Amino acid sequence: MRIKSKFINRAGGLLIASTTRLWMRTLDHQIAFYDPTADPIHPDFRGPVIFLFWHEYIPVPFYLRGHSNIAMLLSQHQDAEWLSHAARLMGFETIRGSTNRGGVAALRQLLRTSHSMNLAITPDGPRGPRRRLAPGPIYLSARLGIPLIVFGVGCDRPWRMATWDRFALPRPYSRARIIVSPKVQIPSGLDREGVEGYRQHVEALLNDLTEQAETWAESGTRLQQQTPIRREGIPIVQRRAA
Numbered sequence: 001m002r003i004k005s006k007f008i009n010r011a012g013g014l015l016i017a018s019t020t021r022l023w024m025r026t027l028d029h030q031i032a033f034y035d036p037t038a039d040p041i042h043p044d045f046r047g048p049v050i051f052l053f054w055h056e057y058i059p060v061p062f063y064l065r066g067h068s069n070i071a072m073l074l075s076q077h078q079d080a081e082w083l084s085h086a087a088r089l090m091g092f093e094t095i096r097g098s099t100n101r102g103g104v105a106a107l108r109q110l111l112r113t114s115h116s117m118n119l120a121i122t123p124d125g126p127r128g129p130r131r132r133l134a135p136g137p138i139y140l141s142a143r144l145g146i147p148l149i150v151f152g153v154g155c156d157r158p159w160r161m162a163t164w165d166r167f168a169l170p171r172p173y174s175r176a177r178i179i180v181s182p183k184v185q186i187p188s189g190l191d192r193e194g195v196e197g198y199r200q201h202v203e204a205l206l207n208d209l210t211e212q213a214e215t216w217a218e219s220g221t222r223l224q225q226q227t228p229i230r231r232e233g234i235p236i237v238q239r240r241a242a
Contacts (some may be wrong), residue, residue: 101221
């Protein structure tokens with residue numbers, strides 16, 4: 001049964017990765033940066049950093065920035081097995097755990113991984129509440145001394161699934177838009193009140209950028225600072241050096 005389960009999980013991961021590539025390739029992806037060096041493939045990017053985006057919009061960064069020296073935090077729930085295999089096929093490392101299950105082990109691995117890789121976290125996953133930022137990324141940023149970068153993602157009238165996060169499935173050949181914040185540095189030594197203050201600040205920032213990206217995608221308007229973005233990773237030579 002274990003062998004069969006592993007086979008099914010790998011097959012499911014392959015299905016997700018293949019479908020994501022084909023589906024997301026049809027979209028018109030545009031991005032706007034407050035600071036272009038926040039892009040992990042930019043020559044002047046300086047990491048490590050922690051990337052944050054809402055769980056419902058995983059497909060967009062998942063498609064665009066594989067092979068960019070990023071490790072994704074995924075839950076230990078069985079329904080994340082397929083996504084874990086798909087993430088590796090798409091060019092991400094994975095760390096399994098959450099604040100509910102495997103939290104201590106995941107934190108230890110995050111601490112080790114952060115020395116050499118960027119981290120990607122959906123801070124309202126794996127079970128919500130939707131668009132409510134958990135305090136984990138704030139604590140992690142303060143503990144590690146590495147900044148947060150927020151990705152506000154929006155799609156043009158996506159299909160919404162009947163899940164806790166109203167998971168967004170972009171319509172083929174529609175618009176996908178991303179607005180990327182500058183680095184947000186969380187100071188070390190915060191008490192509980194300080195962590196909550198920064199949690200509220202980052203949650204508001206992520207919601208604001210997400211709503212801006214959604215409006216931008218639905219309106220079809222053009223931003224002065226927008227630029228096309230395609231699926232791209234860092235050069236293999238730089239990956240090996242990292």
